[in-house]
Amino acid sequence: MGKKILVTGGAGYIGSHVIRQLGEAGEDVVVLDNLCTGFRDSVLYGELVVGNSGDRELVGRLLAEHDIDTVMHFAAHLVVPESVEQPLKYYGNNTCNTRNLLQCCQEAGVRNFIFSSTAATYGIPEEGLATEETPTAPINPYGASKLMSEWMLRDLSAVSDLKHVILRYFNVAGSDPEGRIGQRTPNATLLIKVACEAAVGKREKVSIFGTDYPTPDGTGVRDYIHVEDLARAHLDALEYLRKGGDSTLVNCGYGHGYSVREVLDMVQKVHGAPLCIVEEERRAGDPPRLIADATRIRRLFGWRPQYDDLEFIVKSALEWERKLSEIETMA
Numbered sequence: 001m002g003k004k005i006l007v008t009g010g011a012g013y014i015g016s017h018v019i020r021q022l023g024e025a026g027e028d029v030v031v032l033d034n035l036c037t038g039f040r041d042s043v044l045y046g047e048l049v050v051g052n053s054g055d056r057e058l059v060g061r062l063l064a065e066h067d068i069d070t071v072m073h074f075a076a077h078l079v080v081p082e083s084v085e086q087p088l089k090y091y092g093n094n095t096c097n098t099r100n101l102l103q104c105c106q107e108a109g110v111r112n113f114i115f116s117s118t119a120a121t122y123g124i125p126e127e128g129l130a131t132e133e134t135p136t137a138p139i140n141p142y143g144a145s146k147l148m149s150e151w152m153l154r155d156l157s158a159v160s161d162l163k164h165v166i167l168r169y170f171n172v173a174g175s176d177p178e179g180r181i182g183q184r185t186p187n188a189t190l191l192i193k194v195a196c197e198a199a200v201g202k203r204e205k206v207s208i209f210g211t212d213y214p215t216p217d218g219t220g221v222r223d224y225i226h227v228e229d230l231a232r233a234h235l236d237a238l239e240y241l242r243k244g245g246d247s248t249l250v251n252c253g254y255g256h257g258y259s260v261r262e263v264l265d266m267v268q269k270v271h272g273a274p275l276c277i278v279e280e281e282r283r284a285g286d287p288p289r290l291i292a293d294a295t296r297i298r299r300l301f302g303w304r305p306q307y308d309d310l311e312f313i314v315k316s317a318l319e320w321e322r323k324l325s326e327i328e329t330m331a
């Protein structure tokens, strides 16, 4: 096989799913995670090094010791309201650390860089639909911190041999269909996660933030993508770069969306019992609708999602949540 892949943030939700798929594909991975929000036992393949992705000495050493052709960079903070309250935490971890990591990559001659970005870079796009050409206008420090990293990557690639793929994630949900790993973030804010926590009794209720949006049922609409399909996009990006593809930026979503009410109806259906749902005011900074134009990722990478089905997404999220409650009860 030869070249190895350095995965930062590989003990987190999306990174751990990508590592599992890379391991299953026979790739050799080195995982760097400071375990501030990740979990050691979510890393199913490769060597785990505990440390920061912005630690130049450590990263420089890892790149020198291993024959790494590709870096996949997941390590980041990602809670939007927290980013509003503590902007420097986000610019420090997401932007400054990425800068240090990129410097190490440049010094070590790393060829490929795959970067976890976000639809939050678009802010509130017109009509709620974002193509990769839609102007970026983040409305919170989280989105801005990721966009600044995109710019650094773009500018570095322009003057070096580094090639990159930027993946702008839409709303990620679900878990490993075999139930080995899933989302474990405490104090989760994501809708499907919150609703599943309510279903297993970890929360008393689920709130609908805003029922007066200009959408068919008045609630927010999002493009929910299963984490397995999102993880697959990283392997497709890797293949694309290794075959000599040019640096690019792609949206990761299915190209259609569901409202908050549709999601909650599905959680209740799959759970087989009603949830306690309360209607509340709009949450600050939420766009009414955010859907990916996902043409480019299919065309460039030949990405073919397998789980574009809300029922499947909710089932896998709920199964994982049930398992997680068992694990937590035993601990």
Ligand code: UD1
Pocket: 078, 079, 080, 118, 119, 120, 121, 169, 170, 171, 172, 189, 190, 191, 192, 194, 206, 207, 208, 209, 210, 219, 220, 221, 222, 223, 260, 283, 286, 290
């Ligand atoms: C998520 C991502 C963000 C990304 C965006 C892309 C995180 C933390 N956020 O944010 O990075 O840019 O997707 O679309 O990864 N809602 C409720 N009740 C709840 C929780 C949410 O009604 O308890 C509603 C929200 O108002 C929104 C929808 O559900 O309309 C989705 O919200 P959420 O799951 O929090 O994701 P985003 O805010 O879209």
